[in-house]
């Protein structure tokens with residue numbers, strides 16, 4: 457079978473290039489407070505090239521939070537941006553209007569084939585910026601087609617026993633900690649937070665862990681400075697998903713991919729490959745950097761750490777605090793405007809793309825006026841943040857994401873005594889991506905400890921997805937050959 461996704465998404469991470477320039481002066485057409493309405497008069501221009509903020513420029517060392525604030529002050533809630541040189545879009549930074557927009561798919565579509573830049577040939581959808589390409593999976597579909605593509609994912613996730621899943625995640629987290637606990641030092645991103653979600657998802661797919669380590673390694677290689685390595689990694693990812701579907705077609709099991717293949721939505725093998733690729737791209741980096749940002753907060757913010765250790769701030773409230781203030785997601789995939797509309801005072805043309813600035817919306821002064829929680833002093837004890845999206849495309853796996861992140865954070869706290877940052881916080885390097893918010897490495901030191909005891913066979917049986925035995929020799933199929941190639945790279 458030849459299922460070969462032609463593009464692999466990576467959560468929007470991309471290499472750095474040049475410094476961010478100062479934002480342009482305030483746009484008088486943009487103001488806040490008005491709901492989204494159909495525009496009666498002619499649409500406004502998109503701003504001159506000099507007015508547009510270049511989203512493709514690298515993240516400044518202090519991160520982008522201050523940039524969103526400056527843009528809001530100068531432009532109001534809607535900012536003209538360029539996604540790549542000459543490719544125009546809008547960026548919305550208003551919480552209420554972002555929510556309204558996400559809940560109105562009849563006005564704001566995900567199908568990027570309707571984007572004017574693509575229709576008029578200024579961008580090639582196969583090559584454009586992350587999340588503005590087009591792929592045959594749920595994230596890029598609207599209406600009935602979206603329902604058809606989302607149902608197999610939803611139904612597969614609903615079948616998961618979350619108690620058994622909690623044991624599975626705990627065991628994977630323990631195994632990762634075992635690999636560095638005797639050392640007394642680790643990079644919590646590379647050694648742990650990056651690996652945990654990839655291993656969990658790979659187990660949902662019913663594969664031995666060696667394939668999960670490869671999946672994580674390929675994702676990391678996609679950001680390699682050497683272009684040849686990047687190309688190899690993208691090609692490897694394509695083969696992973698094609699090989700996964702091919703192997704499950706030959707030998708179906710009790711796993712998410714086999715269930716999607718047998719679903720009444722009648723997905724084609726190619727669609728299953730793209731859906732599996734979506735599950736990885738939607739979960740991997742988000743969960744990794746939710747764990748990373750939470751650990752960074754605990755290691756650098758005394759107020760939060762003491763609220764958490766004194767049990768005034770539960771782990772889930774801590775995650776919500778981080779999702780409000782330090783969300784791994786900065787920008788949500790662009791929506792395509794289906795008819796001329798007014799947002800605030802700005803008129804947006806049919807065919808325009810609007811990116812949703814989640815981080816900016818979370819810092820919208822209109823949602824920051826709540827009374828601080830008397831126990832914690834934090835004004836963020838609510839789950840109304842947009843970190844899991846909203847509307848028909850909202851994350852179908854928020855419970856799973858929370859489970860992996862909360863277990864990931866808890867295991868580190870339980871297992872690593874005297875945990876502390878090994879560098880000055882100012883040395884932590886932000887991700888270059890305009891889409892993701894996190895650090896590239898999180899070096900820590902702790903008192904060296906002992907590996908955990910292997911779990912009793914009985915506990916293993918109670919897991920949702922007990923580990924699949926490692927193969928002595930990978931099968932001679934596409935996936936097996938890919939693993940052999942990967943092992944060869946490491947030697």
Ligand code: HEM
Nearest residue numbers: 594595606738739742743746789843844845849851853857
């Ligand atoms: C903390 C972890 C996670 C966060 C913050 C997160 C966040 C999100 C967000 C914001 C969206 C909406 C995208 C949009 O509207 O454009 C989304 C969609 C999605 N997420 Fe998650 N996610 C997480 C974990 C996961 C996990 C663990 C899985 C799967 C196992 C998953 C699968 C998906 C899928 C398939 C979609 C697309 C749904 C659709 O388009 O209908 N996510 N996620």
